[in-house]
Amino acid sequence: MTDGRGRLSGVLRAAALAALLLAGAVVRAAESAPPELPSVIPKPASLEPRPGSLRLAVIRDVVVPKNADADTRRVAGFIHDWLRNDCGVRTAGVAESARGAAVRLEVVSPDKAAKEAYRLDVMPDGIRIRASDAAGFFYALQTLRQLVPSGAAACPCVSVGDAPRFGWRGMQLDVSRHFFGKEFVKNYIDLLASRKLNVFHWHLVDGPGWRIEIKKHPELTRIGAWRKDKRAEPWNWRATELCFNGKTPGAYGGFYTQEEIREVVRYAKARFVTIIPEIEMPGHSYAVLAACPQFVCEGNNIRTDGLRGLDVFCAGNEGSYKFLAEVLDEVAALFPDAPYIHIGGDEVPDLAWKRCGKCQALMKRLGLRTPRELEAHFIGRIAQHLAAKGRKIIGWDEIAESALPKDAAVMVWRDAAFAKRALAQGCPVVMAPASHLYFDYALSPVPPGDAPSAGKGPSMETVYGFDPAAGLTPAEARLVLGVEACLWTEHVQTEARALEMTSPRLDALAEIAWTKQAARDWNDFRRRLERSAAPPAPKPK
Ligand code: ACM
Ligand code: ZN
Numbered sequence: 265m266t267d268g269r270g271r272l273s274g275v276l277r278a279a280a281l282a283a284l285l286l287a288g289a290v291v292r293a294a295e296s297a298p299p300e301l302p303s304v305i306p307k308p309a310s311l312e313p314r315p316g317s318l319r320l321a322v323i324r325d326v327v328v329p330k331n332a333d334a335d336t337r338r339v340a341g342f343i344h345d346w347l348r349n350d351c352g353v354r355t356a357g358v359a360e361s362a363r364g365a366a367v368r369l370e371v372v373s374p375d376k377a378a379k380e381a382y383r384l385d386v387m388p389d390g391i392r393i394r395a396s397d398a399a400g401f402f403y404a405l406q407t408l409r410q411l412v413p414s415g416a417a418a419c420p421c422v423s424v425g426d427a428p429r430f431g432w433r434g435m436q437l438d439v440s441r442h443f444f445g446k447e448f449v450k451n452y453i454d455l456l457a458s459r460k461l462n463v464f465h466w467h468l469v470d471g472p473g474w475r476i477e478i479k480k481h482p483e484l485t486r487i488g489a490w491r492k493d494k495r496a497e498p499w500n501w502r503a504t505e506l507c508f509n510g511k512t513p514g515a516y517g518g519f520y521t522q523e524e525i526r527e528v529v530r531y532a533k534a535r536f537v538t539i540i541p542e543i544e545m546p547g548h549s550y551a552v553l554a555a556c557p558q559f560v561c562e563g564n565n566i567r568t569d570g571l572r573g574l575d576v577f578c579a580g581n582e583g584s585y586k587f588l589a590e591v592l593d594e595v596a597a598l599f600p601d602a603p604y605i606h607i608g609g610d611e612v613p614d615l616a617w618k619r620c621g622k623c624q625a626l627m628k629r630l631g632l633r634t635p636r637e638l639e640a641h642f643i644g645r646i647a648q649h650l651a652a653k654g655r656k657i658i659g660w661d662e663i664a665e666s667a668l669p670k671d672a673a674v675m676v677w678r679d680a681a682f683a684k685r686a687l688a689q690g691c692p693v694v695m696a697p698a699s700h701l702y703f704d705y706a707l708s709p710v711p712p713g714d715a716p717s718a719g720k721g722p723s724m725e726t727v728y729g730f731d732p733a734a735g736l737t738p739a740e741a742r743l744v745l746g747v748e749a750c751l752w753t754e755h756v757q758t759e760a761r762a763l764e765m766t767s768p769r770l771d772a773l774a775e776i777a778w779t780k781q782a783a784r785d786w787n788d789f790r791r792r793l794e795r796s797a798a799p800p801a802p803k804p805k
Pocket of ligand 2: 560561562577578579580581616617620621622623
């Protein structure tokens with residue numbers, strides 16, 4: 265077992281960006297025109313400057329074709345809102361024919377454009393965007409937002425052709441260790457979408473807190489969502505303070521009601537972000553076991569024995585599977601568009617299982633020789649339940665140490681060797697290695713006096729240098745769904761800190777995820793980051 269998510273120890277970031285920005289100021293001062301195009305992150309497949317610029321004030325309409333679907337019309341509305349609210353342009357609105365200069369959306373047939381791809385032409389007399397799906401139009405808007413720095417009256421003329429490298433471009437947020445409310449989550453989704461990321465992995469459940477209302481089991485949030493107030497200190501999974509009733513004075517915590525979850529899911533969907541919910545099991549389960557002690561293994565009392573090696577569902581108790589099936593039924597209904605449900609599966613302790621009569625009896629009955637085989641049985645049953653509801657599981661790479669359930673995907677948080685175990689079984693992977701993409705680690709060089717973090721992490725150049733397909737054969741690389749970074753929050757106690765830890769590494773992540781490897785270059789990225797006018801995430805309405 266690793267040291268609780270395999271963390272190092274140390275302090276935090278910001279120096280890297282400060283150094284980059286300082287270098288940028290020097291570069292800017294030394295350069296005397298010609299004016300450069302504002303940089304676009306992630307870097308588009310092609311971006312050609314054209315002569316002249318478009319005065320935004322001349323735009324009258326955002327024009328959609330008659331056959332445009334509802335999603336495309338909604339994106340046209342976003343473009344209209346951007347012109348009005350961010351650029352101060354008094355556009356008439358979204359229309360089906362132009363009465364003057366316009367932003368024209370043209371739907372092209374899917375065989376002429378890849379999924380999520382777009383072509384953007386900014387001309388002196390208007391803007392034309394071509395895409396085969398609404399996501400493509402949405403990503404063209406994100407490019408436009410970066411081409412027009414805040415307060416600018418004109419957009420430089422350009423021709424952009426663009427498409428993503430990976431279909432899974434993800435960012436995870438741990439809301440268990442510290443809780444972040446629904447408005448912040450919506451803001452975070454805006455930030456992801458502005459960098460063309462399309463998966464928000466919502467780590468809703470872990471040892472320190474259960475954050476999702478489950479109607480059939482209200483005790484999960486009544487007890488599991490609250491604990492002794494630890495906001496002033498790092499919170500890690502070995503802490504032994506009990507979860508308790510939220511009505512207790514001094515309780516810290518919170519949870520999302522099902523109505524709030526639905527609202528966030530709708531919000532994300534409108535921005536082409538799929539939410540993958542994570543319900544951790546069978547380990548990292550302290551909060552649920554505090555609420556439902558009937559699923560603790562025999563011979564353990566987690567309230568008095570502490571946690572290490574014990575916070576695991578009893579695999580020999582049939583009630584554990586029934587309970588989790590009931591929870592997952594509600595989760596699946598709340599996230600109707602999630603093809604995968606993340607079921608955790610990492611760092612499962614085996615001490616409780618070894619001491620438990622029920623677990624030992626089950627192993628004997630099924631001929632399972634090791635706790636890993638018992639874990640595979642546990643995960644297999646959960647996968648089977650979800651498969652019957654048309655959902656697949658994704659789990660951390662520990663699940664690839666045994667035979668994987670059919671259709672499972674694996675999220676690789678260790679290294680490529682663990683990816684290989686999944687790939688050898690023909691299962692797709694999402695690469696999220698702690699070494700490069702755990703944003704709870706400090707970004708080196710760590711500025712003096714920085715707040716605590718999970719430890720000393722990689723430099724920006726190291727983060728940027730990660731290639732999700734490195735070390736894989738072409739056949740293996742075809743099974744890489746994409747890439748994801750994680751923000752675990754043992755040390756992240758405030759929203760401001762969460763954003764600080766996410767940025768600027770999110771820009772590097774976005775480029776790893778979107779831009780073809782052959783087009784990526786660290787020095788070029790560094791220069792673009794210095795010049796970037798990337799807008800902050802808009803406030804939720
Ligand atoms: C993990 O960091 N244990 C997924
Ligand atoms: Zn047991």
